[in-house]
Amino acid sequence: MRTVWDFHGGIHPEENKQQSTQFPIVDAPLPKKVILPLQQHIGAPAEPVVLIGEKVRTGQLIAKADGFISANIHATISGTVVAIEDHAIPHASGMTDECIIIESDGQDEWIDLHPVKDWENADVETLLNKIAEAGIVGMGGAGFPTAVKARTRERHDIDTLVINAAECEPYITSDDMAMRTYPEQVIEGAKILCQLVNPSSCLIGIEDNKPEAIAALEAAAKGTHIEVVVVPTKYPSGGEKQLIRILTGREVPSGGLPADIGVVCQNVGTTIAIYKAIAKGEPLISRITTLTGSAFTRLQNFEVRLGTPINELLELGGFKNSLASRLIMGGPMMGFSLQGDELPVVKTTNCLLAPTHQEFPDPEMENPCIRCGMCEQACPAELLPQQLHWFSKAQEFEKAQLFNLFDCIECGACAFVCPSHIPLVQYYRYAKSEIRREDEEAKKAERAKIRFEQRQARLERQEAEAAARRKARMSASAKPAAKPAAKANEAATTAVDEAEQKKLKIQRAAAAVSVKKAEKALAEAKENNTDNLTELEQNLKGAQQKLADIDSKLGSAKPAAKPAASASGQVTEEHEKALKQAKIAAAASKAAIKKAEKALATAQEAGDTDEIKAKESDLATAKANAEKAADKLKQLQSTPPAAPQTNAAASEEHEKALKQAKIAAAASKAAIKKAEKALATAQEAGDADEIKAKEETLTIAKANAEKAADKLKQLQAAPASAVQPTSDSAQQAYETAKAEHEKSLKQAKIAAAASKAAIKKAEKALTAAQEAGDADEIKAKEDILNTAQSKAEAAAKKLEELKNNPPAAPAPQTAANAQTPEGSQAASSTEDDVAAREKALKQAKIAAAASKAAVKKAEKALQAAQDSGDAATISECEQTLSQAQTKAQTAADKLEAVKASQAVEA
């Protein structure tokens, strides 16, 4: 006697098996039509291979397995395919699925059968193919394709084959009756399976409540290596994992397969089907189904064609609808209630149970869990049903999975023992299907994400391609447009020239790179002694030629651009300078007037008539000067910038002197007037002393006025060029101006040197970028180089200007002239001006700084745009940059002008 193990838990429900074992198996009459669902198994539904209206014969393949885990479907009667449509199938949901419906012709004409005659010597592949062709699935209830299961040997070492004959569920007797009736078929089928799996032992596990079947099997198995093992009756010993545990003592790991521990388990009904398929060539077209339950009058096992509508069977069994509480497919523990009787028998229909209300009362009201723990005692899978119940109820599916929900075999033992009548299995089924659904959704989400990301990538790629095309088109149309514009407008050439230079420079860079490349290639070729040396040399020459061409072009472009720019720039600059000086002169004359007035007033107060007169004449000349200055300013403002510069400088000096003299004359006149007035008031007051004093001052003022008038005359008579420095102070001023000029010259030189250094640096960076071959980088560097060059140009210009304008030879003259009429006066007038000039200087400096900042900002923006690689923004940024640069240039020029004028005035 073999050792038999026990499994945890289990229950002992009333067996109720004797009712249906009283009579032998009978062939059910041929159905009038059969409904064959395309999916009667686990896996993918089969693919129909017949057409509607097609004549079929019994055993003919009508739907082919689709995929690895799938099973063939055969016609179970001969007749005509009348429909391939959705039809209600036996399923807990009561829903429909695709079925092939065949109407019987009543002939039951079979196809030609091709058994494997010498199967003992046939190879495994032939047998497996035959089993797969026959469409055999697990007949115990799950319906897993047998051929797939039998192939486990390819991946696992199998030492034990278990034939599951336990049939532990109450009421069901189909296996029992089959074993009693066809014991040799069971043994033969087991032998075939042994050949397929090649185990060291083959065990038939059977519960001890089937003594007749045990006896029959033992008789049939005599002389073979197949062992019939009788196990104690306990539900659910027929569970695959439980039976393996009982027979071998091994436990199937959680989430694993029996094959993982070297065991393959097949149902006894499957074994018979295998025998029929191999030895008789019959596909799976019928099965043994138990009709039981007290609502039947004929409780018996029938050999039923698959697809037979249940109502035909109910009729056969003498079903009394009034007695039945419900109709169940499968057993009382694991079956499901059927909705309607238009359903077909399928490959897994082992039992039709029609219990009465006495047998199967309606389910009890569910009560709250009292945590009694009886479910845990009953669970054959050693789970914690109570915990699983809580988790499922609270939809805490993750925790349920942690408590191995998926190891639950849904045997119903826990619900059977539950004193609170909790439908525990339903909770688990719910949780399982929810988890599966969530998994499915997660998979779908993952797929959606991938599709979304791929779409996003595609759109970006298209965008980039479109942008590149647009850029190419734009540059192609910009080239011919730029050239004529340059020729048409000479004044506006500088900008275009710059652009062209830039382009040339880029071309030059590219050419230089190609030269370098060609050189490298040549060197490599020389080293490797390859044949194409001459070709490479030619390449190099061509590249060098190109470079030279571009260089010459670049050379011609530069000087062409420069003079035009500098010529017009210089003229305007001169004009601006003159304008500024005139303005300064006007301001100075105004100040002189004010001073003269002040001096006159003091003289009047002092009562010195001579003084008053002098002042009055001063004032008059000052006023006249002011007028002249204003005139000149007006003239300068209205005249075009092309005003002759050299004459202006000379005449200006003279005029200034003249002006001052005039001011002095005017001032003295005013002083006379004032003195006269003072005299009049004194006369009115009748103060004799006072009158005398006033008269004196008046005469002094008059004398002064005369003096001033004389001077004025003299000045007016003298030619402008003859004006010479007359005083020591003028000489001093001249010297300081010279020093100032030298200083600014030095600064300009320094600036020029610095800008040259910047150019060198930029050129170095450019070559580095060219070597690296990064186009964006090259452009950026070239821009930097350009700005540096323009800066250098400006610096050079300034330097030249400073050099050309000799140490302000006219400047000291002005100073001297200003001082000639009245040294102290002029000196004091300049003091006032200094403040105004400083202010102007400051403003100019601020403007220059602001424009420099703008340039920097624009450069930064350009860099960022180049990094991002957006062509449109790059061109935009370049424009703003060039604008900012021109602004900066003008600001710098202005600053210089202010500084220069200051130096001149000083």
Add this chain to the structure above:
Amino acid sequence: MTEFFLNHPVLAAVIGLLALAAAFGAMLGYASIKFKVEGNPIVEQIDNLLPQTQCGQCGHPGCRPYAEAIANGDDINKCPPGGESTMEALAELMGRDPMPLDADPEDIGVKKVAYIREDECIGCTKCIQACPVDAIIGATKLMHTVIEKECTGCDLCVEPCPVDCIDMLPVETTIKTWSWALPEGPNARFKGQVIATDGGQA
């Protein structure tokens, strides 16, 4: 050496501590380079919880941008396609309090699929451009149709259709997607139950 340390205990302690600091600093520096985490890993986790319908109902252009927004403090209740369960999962992940979904209660949790009434379709391709997952196929002036399996039910194709021939239909339960209902709980009978609880024993 030893004598020096013995004679200058304070100096020895300082040197020792400095040596330790240098060693640990080097270790930490190495670790910060070697085990550097690229990007924000929480965004990845949030993104995995979201249903990836790319529907934009949250106000972000896709699920990942919303995941980034949540990581930066956005509300977790803006995903109607994900429903209550997604919100709860987000709440747990982010350590925040669950909050009611910001959506029409009728729309929550109802899976939908776009359906093009094909005889009305004029072939304008606008829905194709709108679909975030390329689940609509068709060409100019030719009928379009939805690949049902790939449709996320995001609704984005309905708006651009000039002839309003796209319907959002609830996904029907088939025999493959059917699942057992949750028993109502205490004080109710579960209709589908088979087990002859005491029928066999009586």
